[in-house]
Structures are given as structure tokens and as C-alpha cells.
Amino acid sequence: MNALLGKILDSHGGADRWKRYTEVKASIVSGGGLFALKGLRQDSDPRRMTVWLHEQRASVLPFGAPDQRTMFTPDRIAIEKLDGTLVAERYAPRDSFAGHQMNTPWDPLHRAYFNGEAVWTYLTTPFLLAMEGMRIEEIEPWTEGDETWRVLRAYFPGSLETHCLVQDFFFGEDFLLRRHDYTVTIAGGLAAAQLTSDYTEANGIRLPTKRRAYARGPDRRPIRELLLVSIDIGDVSFE
Template identity: 60%
Template sequence: MSPLLHEVLSAHGGLERWRQVRTVRATIVTGGLLWGMKGLVQDPDPREMTVSAQSQHASVHPFGAPDQRTDFTADRITIEKLDGRTVAERVDPRASFDGHEMRTPWDPLHRAYFNGYAMWTYLTTPFLLAMPGFEVSEIEPWSEGGERWRGLRATFPAHIAGHSRIQDFYFGPDHLLRRHDYHVDVAGGFAAAQYVHDIVEVDGLRFPTARRAYRRDENGSAIHDELLVSIDITNLRFEEMTTR
């Protein structure tokens, strides 16, 4: 493990503490321009997001109807009733994005898959970087807002779904997350910069509660008049592996 990653994990609560967590739950409210580009209607209603801490699995409720939720893994996405009955299902969901561009319309399963891998990534960062199969190295720092942010570049393993195989994470002088850069491969591969704010501590772990994603220009700077996705997180809580 690189020295910077060790410092980052410690600043966010420590890997030992994280490994005691089975599930992360949170209330989320999302917005931004991306949904309209995809022909989707995005309402401001809060939803309950649940992700597994130690493996890639996620679910959001409600989805499409009050009695429906999603069930996401990297190789399968399902919309189901709360009693488990399947409403719609797609195996190998990544393949369904082949040929997509930024404004290619999405169906509900496209949206459910995107929500699943994205929110799993956000609610497990930075601890996912210590999972088996991730390759992590320090990169050149990024300066912004009067601060110098040190960077980690992560190559995701093939079995983990993400925005792109290679993603960059930037951390402030306190080693807390400031910015997350990636390409949105499921929407034509455009470059994005996501800023995080309002970090809170819950049960010894630190997470941002506001995320704002913008398109990046050719110099790597965010285009701030193009807010593609906004996510506000409240009621963050953890289910433990065992009683501490």
C-alpha cells in the first residue's frame, strides 16, 4: 500500500474500522442535467440507498414505483417488487451501453445499473481502493482553490463495475477527499470532475454528504456551468459485521 493511500484511509476513519462494516445506508436526493440528456425525468424525492461495504452490491428504493427497488451487481441488474418478484432484468448490463453517446436515451434498466455502480463507488470511497485487485499509485498533484491536492490513480479490476477502468482521486492537506475524476464510459466516455463537500463523521468514519459532477475540459478543469449530477446525502449509517 502506498504511503499516501495509508494516510488517506486513516483520515477517513481507518481500514480496520471499515472492515467492521457490512452495509452502508443513506438517504439520497439527486439532480443535474444528465437525466434530461438521457430522456429521463428526475424528481427531487428522497430515496434509500443501500450498498455492501466489502463486495459490489447495491439497491435503491423506491425505483419506478413506491413498491419497487433495484438489485445491482456488476453482471446483473434487476428491478423488483419489495417481495422479490422480478419486474425487469438484464444480464451483462454493461453491453447494453455499446455505441451510446452523451445524449443516447436510457431505459429504466440503464438508469438502475448506472445508479448501482456509481453510488456503490461513492459510498465506499476511499476504502474500495484497498480491495483486492485494485492497482493504486500516486500521480501528479492538482492545485485548486488555493490548495494543493495529492492524487491517487486507481485501475479498477475487471470484476468491479465503474465509470471507467482508470479513475483519479484527489485529497487535501488533511488527506480527505476533495475531487474524483473519471470518464463516463456508459455515456460516450466524456470526462467528468466530481467535487465533494460537507464531510461528516459517523461512527468513526468520514464521508462527504454533497457531490457535484461537471464535465471536464481539455485542460482537466471543470466546466462549472454544466452541473451534470448533484447528490445530497443524509441519514448516513452503517450495519456492522459484528457487534463492536
């Protein structure tokens, strides 16, 4: 394993502990300007997110109605009733974003897919960097104020559904995640810099509870006036 990645995983709770768990549950409250661009109503109601840690699978409850949830896997997105009755589904869901730009409207299945792939990525970071098929390399460090952040560039395998195939992860001197850069390919290649803060510890795993994704300027710095997505995470448990 990359030596830097080993220190990062240890600081977030350790690979051995991570392997003992199969899923994480958390309450999430999301906001930001991206949803309005997509013609979607956004509220501040908390929702319950379940993410499977060693396979790409996620679900959020409620979704669209109090008795509905989503079920996300790489090859299928679905909205279903709590008793399993199917409301809507789409196979090969990423194909439905072909030709989309930043302001192309989304339907509920588009939104459900975005939620699934995005929050799965966030709640498995940084341990996903050690998953089979991932390739990482350390690139030039980043200076932020009086701090120097080390940066891992991750090359994702095509079998994983995520924002884009190449993403950068920034870590502070304590080896905790400070920032996550990516492009949202399903929204016309929108460049984002997501800042992470307010760490908590749940069942021995450390993770940030605040994520703020801003449009990323040509100087690679976040444009603070352009908040794309905000996520507040609480009531976290690993099982």
C-alpha cells in the same frame, strides 16, 4: 500499502473500523443535467440507498413505484417488488450500453445500472482503493487556489463495474477527498470532474455529503456551467 493511501484511510475512519462493517445505508437526492439528456424524468424526492461494502452489490428504494427497488450486481441489474417479485432484469447489463453516446436515451434498467455502479463507487471511496485487484500510484499534485491536492490514480480490475478503468482521486492536506475524476464510458466517454464537500461522520466513518459532477474541460478543470449529476447524501449509517 501505499503510505499516502494509509493516511487517507485513517482520515476517513480507518481500515480496521471499515472492515467491521458490511453495509452502509443512506438517503440520497440526485439531480443534474445528465438525466434530461437521457430522456429521463428527475425529481428531488429522497431515496434510500443500500450499498454492501465488501462485495459489489447495491439497491435503491423506491424505484419507479413506491413498492419497487433495484438490485445491482456486476452481472445483473433487476427491478423488483418489495416481496421479491421480478419486474424487469438484464444480465451482462454493461453490454446494453454498446454504441451509446452522451444523448442516447436510457430505459429504466439503464438508469438502475448507472445508479448502482456509481453510488457503490462513491459510498465505498476511499476504502475501495485498498480492495484486492486495485492498483494505485501517486501522480503529479493539483493546485486549487492556495491549496495543493495530492492525487492517486487508480487502476480498477475488470471484475468491478464502475465508470471507467482508470480514475483520479484528489486529497487535501487533511487527506480528505476533494475531487474525483473519471470518464463515463457508458455515455460516450463523457469526461467528468466530481467535487466533494460537506463532510459528515457516521459510526466513525467520514464521508462527503455533497457531490457535484461537472463536465471536465481540456484543461482538466470542471466546467461549472455544465452540471452533470448532483448527489446530496444524508441519514447515513454503517451496519
